[in-house]
Amino acid sequence: MDSQELVQHFAEQSHPDELEQFDRASLEELVAKHETPFMVLDLEEVDYQYKSLQAALPGVKLFYALKSLSHPELIKRLKGLGCHFDLATIGEVELVESLGIKGDQCIHTHPIKKDKEIKRALEFGCKRFVVDNFEEMKKFYKYAGQVELIIRVSFRSKQAVVDLSRKFGCSLEELPVLVEMAQSNGIEVVGLSFHVGSQSLSPATQVNAIRSSVAAMKVMNNVKWKFLDIGGSFPVSYQEEVTPIEEFCAPVMEALSELPEHIEVFAEPGRFISAPSMIEVVSVVGKAKRGSRTWYYLDDGVYGGFSGQMFDHASYPIAPLKPFDPLGEFYPSVLAGPTCDSIDVVAEDIELPELEVGDILIGKQMGAYTIASATEFNYYPKPKIVVVEDIFDPTTEAL
Ligand SMILES: Cc1ncc(COP(=O)(O)O)c(C=O)c1O
Incomplete structure (x- = not known):
């Protein structure tokens, strides 16, 4: 391969980092202070x-x-x-x-x-x-x-x-x-x-x-x-x-x-x-290999903060908080919400690095028609909203 082909090859193999515009340390600070699931209004x-x-x-x-x-x-x-x-x-x-x-x-x-x-x-x-x-x-x-x-x-x-x-x-x-x-x-x-x-x-x-x-x-x-x-x-x-x-x-x-x-x-x-003013922070609470895909069960889903996937036809960019190698191994995965309903799936056919129970994921562009239409089905409370002045400088007052 010449150098141009190599660049193209890596671009095709590489998985973009949805969180590259964020400072991961600031997000981790928020995670240390607040129990998931929560949304951050910037x-x-x-x-x-x-x-x-x-x-x-x-x-x-x-x-x-x-x-x-x-x-x-x-x-x-x-x-x-x-x-x-x-x-x-x-x-x-x-x-x-x-x-x-x-x-x-x-x-x-x-x-x-x-x-x-x-x-x-x-x-x-x-x-x-x-x-x-x-x-x-x-x-x-x-x-x-x-x-x-x-x-x-x-x-x-x-x-x-x-x-x-x-x-x-x-x-x-x-x-x-x-x-x-x-x-x-x-x-x-x-x-x-x-x-x-x-x-x-x-x-x-x-x-x-x-x-x-x-x-x-x-x-x-x-x-x-x-x-x-x-x-x-x-x-x-x-x-x-x-x-x-x-x-x-x-x-x-x-x-x-x-x-x-x-x-x-x-x-x-x-x-x-x-929409761009809010993200959602969720945790992996369960993991199961089913067929060729790994199912990760999150602590919020389409009955909660991801409700816009049902009512608003939206599909939110979502990515793991822990840093990953964009050229590393990725696996076919499913992200599912916590309720007992099978419709409660946040992302299907998504390629992800191996995740573990306790890992954090961030959903982006989640301000519009999300919490506004969230329910408390199965008695899962809606995610709380943490208000920050700027996501890079969290004052982290939960309102
Ligand atoms: C009457 C009315 N005005 C404004 C809006 C907001 O529209 P958008 O979120 O597309 O800006 C809506 C959305 O349903 C609406 O029904």
Whole structure:
């Protein structure tokens, strides 16, 4: 083999170290202080993600979608950065209220609400609501003069991992009828919104949705349009690399430049801010050779912190904490959660160095739609969350 072939050969044989961006000593310090399973929320990473997205979407007002991860320390951090908030339930209203956030810094984006949910949001001072159908519009008749409505339009996307426009959003044809219903009942319509789906792998649907929204606003010139809300969807890298955020947002910004200047733009990011801000630390608690593969049983799985594998279609990068030789022996392995259910498998057909009971594994990109949908099936408690300022400098206060 010549030297180029040798480089290629080693690159093919080598197993990448998923934890290379971390300082293993800092992670070991955390492991020494906290019993597994636990998650680590890195507030410095929250800052970084928020600022990166804001830089990629200059002038766009960001409303963090609490549903992806609603830890109070993350919310307080975002509040300090000037972020606004996207709420969907009474629980979320009460959480932000308890943290000193004001109603006018929030929008209520759930297209389907009970009357008591509308009332509670209004009591809090949040008067901007999303509506996407005729029945919902009727619920607002009695609140005419007190609310500002944003109408959500559906734009289906094959490029989004989670296709939210399948479930919510009116058609462009229904839009003028909804506007007319509102206006003839004295209700102010102020904006349009859409969510092209979570973990969108291309900005194309968002760009198309912006163009269609701009065109619809121009046609319906009897409305005093104030806002266009472009939803969430901004992607993060799990097993596969995704388009960097500045590149993803460049065509979005270009499409937004077609909006009349007085119209303010909102976005509702969840995943992009929360996913990279949390890792999970788990231990191997059992090991069995079954057929050609070694099964490692972990102290958390898909019923706990890895729940996003079921509900969010995510597959998290996961790697052993102990250092390994990337050119050493790797074996076909399975990582399974602790519950008695056979669906509780975190990674199948994964190649790993030999692990032992007691070894630690780290799951990355685990902030969004993970602990938020975790259960306590089998009476396994959910992993606790350890908050650190910066993962390289753990203050390790468990909150
Ligand atoms: C109404 C609404 N806004 C925002 C979000 C957050 O989306 P993402 O996590 O893709 O940024 C969601 C996700 O389900 C949503 O339903």
